[in-house]
Amino acid sequence: MKRLLLAIALSLTTTLAHGGQAAIEGVRSWAGPDHTRVVFDLSSPVEHRLFTLQEPARVVVDIRDAQLSDASTGALTEGGILNNVRSAPRNGDDLRVVFDLARKVDPKSFIVPPNEEYGHRLVVDLEKPRDKSQPVKTAPDKAGELVIAIDAGHGGEDPGAIGPRGTHEKDIVLEVARKLEGIIDKRDDMRALLIRDGDYYLGLHERRRKAHQAGADMFVSLHADAFRDNQVRGSSVFVLSADGASSxxxxxxxxxxNASDRIAGVSLADREKDVRSVLVDLSRRATIESSAGLARSVLGELGDTGRVHSENVERAGFAVLKSLDMPSVLVELAFISNPVEERRLRTDDYQWQLARAIRRGVADFAKDRMSTLKIASGQAHREYTVERGDTLSGIARRHRVSVARLREINELQGSTIRVGRTLRIP
Ligand SMILES: [Zn+2]
Known part of the structure; x- marks a missing residue:
């Protein structure tokens, strides 16, 4: 994506906000493939109203009793859907902000309370409308090809951990993710799916949704560790624990x-979805066990590239791993808070070593598990027992396969099928 910076076209005023008036102290934007996020830093919470206008497409945000502070210069990322941002005072004390857009969007806005990183914020998400007529995308994988979801943690507003030299976790993990994508795609039996491919934030729920939607077979979330003791070092691999942390x-x-969503600012609606999915999780011990197998395999390979923090797979309640019905691990790539490891993490060479180690771990795990995985994710030979009233075309339609394929795989002639016969479903 083009990373040109546009000077923000807000008309700056030099008067100070009067007592009680909220000041907008800064503005940032992050462009992802499906949404652009604009964040306003506020001196205090505000009331606001949002609406859209068409031809040309605009989103208007009216903020009550607010003013731009003269320090509120910002930069907007070009690319994405945002062309320009304008503002003007309105009704005396209020402020109107207009987003000029390249196309129609579904906007969403919410106020985020202060956290460790930022103060009060007004977040405006400009989302590409979801085409509801479009059928859910099924994985376009070749027969027997495993889809490996690679999730680079953090992004955009949320830098993740920051090393002593100012290295951002979000940048390192994206570099490793892209390298891993490259070497996974070179194999015939696997295909990589990059969950985040740029400097923007995705909610933890959204990351899992993307993996599900693409029919991923494994989920690997990449992070770099930090700890208050800067001598602590080594990579570790985690799986979800339903019963609390292992250490x-x-x-x-x-x-x-898990603070990611809070730091980057995720709307309440998204968080509620998370709460619901937690309830589903608790029955997924089988997934946790297969995740542990993947984790051991990856951890073993990482041990060959350098020190591991713990010889054992660790367990904790990582939100990004919740309700994934595929083997899922979270890899902490060394400690970015350790000056020696931070320096290594910044080098291309070490990033390649890490990517290769993870690829080997994934491939080793997959080798034995390939057929089982495909059955578990419902993508390969399922079975169906014919019942009275069934037709071949009906069975084919329900399982989203062609009649010809169904005939072929079951060596059927003609169109009559016997009740009680078990068919293989491709
Ligand atoms: Zn992280």
């Missing part, structure tokens, strides 16, 4: 990683 360190790390 105090694991607990602290899970809390840090």
């Amino acid at each position: 105090e360190m694991a607990q602290i790390l899970a809390e840090n990683e």
Whole structure:
């Protein structure tokens, strides 16, 4: 994506906000493939109203009793759907902000309370409308090809951990994710799916949704660790635990990683979806066990590239791993808070080593598990027992396969099928 920076076209005023008036102290934007996020930093919470206008497409945000502070210069990322942002005072004390857009969007806005990183914020998400007429995308994988979802943690507003030299976790993990994508795609039996491919934030729920939608067979979330003691080092691999963390360190790390949505600002609606999905999770011990197998395989390979923090697979309640019905792991690539490891993490060479180690771990795990995985994810030979009233075309339609394929795989002639016969479904 083009990363040109546009000077923001807000007309700056030099008067100070009067007592009680909220000041907008900064503005940032992040462009992802499906949405652009604009964040206003506020001196205090505001009331606002949002509406859209068409031809040309615009989103208007009226903010009550607010003013731009003269320090509120910002930069907008070009690319995405945002062409320009304008503003003008309105009704005396209010402020109107107009987003000029390249096309129609579904806008969403919400106020985010202060956290460790930022103060009060007004977040405006400009989302590409979801085409409801479009059928759910099924994985276009070749026969027997495994889809590996690679999730680069953090992004956009949320830098993740920051090393002593100012290295951002979000940048390192994206580099490793892209390298891993490259070497996975070179194999015939696997295809990579990059969950995040740029500097923008995706909610933890959204990351899992993307993997599901693409019919992923495995989910690998990439992170780099941080700890208050800057001598702590080594990579580790985590799986979801339904019963709490396996160590105090694991607990602290899970809390840090789970804070992502809070730091980047995720709407309440998205968080509620998460709460619901947690309830589904608790029955997924089988997935947790297969995840542990994948984790051991990846951890073993990482051990060959350098020190591992723990010889064992760790367990904790990582939100991004919840309700995934595929083997899912979270890899902490060394400690970015350790000056020596931070330096290594910045090098291309070490990033390649890490990517190769993860690829080997994934491939080793997949080798034995290939057929089982395909059955578990419902993508390969399922079975169906013919019942009275069934027709071949009906069965084919329900299972989204062609009649010809169904005939072929079951060596059927003609169009009559016997009740009680078990058919293989491709
Ligand atoms: Zn992280």
